[in-house]
Amino acid sequence: MRMPPKWVWTCIPPSNVSPLWNIEPSATKDITSFSVKFKQLVSFAALQLKTGQDLRLGTTALPFPLTSVVVVDGSINRMRSLDGILVFSNVRELRLSLNQQLSTLPPLNHLVHLRLLYLGNNYLTSLTWLWHPNTLTHLDVTGNNIASLAGVDACRSCLHVLNVSENKLVSLDGVQHLLQYVASVVLGLPNLDDVSFVNNPVADCDLYRMRLCQHPRLRVLDHKTVRCRI
Numbered sequence: 001m002r003m004p005p006k007w008v009w010t011c012i013p014p015s016n017v018s019p020l021w022n023i024e025p026s027a028t029k030d031i032t033s034f035s036v037k038f039k040q041l042v043s044f045a046a047l048q049l050k051t052g053q054d055l056r057l058g059t060t061a062l063p064f065p066l067t068s069v070v071v072v073d074g075s076i077n078r079m080r081s082l083d084g085i086l087v088f089s090n091v092r093e094l095r096l097s098l099n100q101q102l103s104t105l106p107p108l109n110h111l112v113h114l115r116l117l118y119l120g121n122n123y124l125t126s127l128t129w130l131w132h133p134n135t136l137t138h139l140d141v142t143g144n145n146i147a148s149l150a151g152v153d154a155c156r157s158c159l160h161v162l163n164v165s166e167n168k169l170v171s172l173d174g175v176q177h178l179l180q181y182v183a184s185v186v187l188g189l190p191n192l193d194d195v196s197f198v199n200n201p202v203a204d205c206d207l208y209r210m211r212l213c214q215h216p217r218l219r220v221l222d223h224k225t226v227r228c229r230i
Helices: 175-187 208-212
Strands: 008-012 031-035 069-073 093-095 116-118 138-140 161-163 194-196
Touching (some): 008 069
Parallel strands (some): 093 116
């Protein structure tokens, strides 16, 4: 008996195309989302996806070209690596939350169109894997073990939304030093308009909200609207 494929694909109608994907209107006709959510995969390479004219998955022909895929959802798996991800050369949104064996990422510089990256609830300990330059506008690393924001400057040119909630941002020099560090990182991201550090020690600092609200473009801090600036 042939096993069912470990993936689900969906054609995305033009009315559902997100402006965040930065796709030209003329290119929205035949685009696809690809999901391997909750399939116990250890990597995308296990799917044996092919590129070129022989687009096959094991013995099952793919009903779409891989270049049409703009959303990839690999959430809730057992991924230890991202081997095989590069076949999705046109991906704009990558979802990898709840892969609790994922502790780091390779540079994804070959995914030149990637805009939105969701990595919540994994075992990431740093952001130094972020590649430069990149075009990420949304980065969500909620619920990891990240202790430092080192590496975020690679997102300086485009990042609008940064969620680092429920991590372990610390400083050996104390929490006030940590606040100064976090503020310098936030202020160094000129296009940032939404950031969250909920459930990190820095969010309990005196003057935390005032300090971060000095960012001239910030509209939302910790899921609350910025209504006035000091």
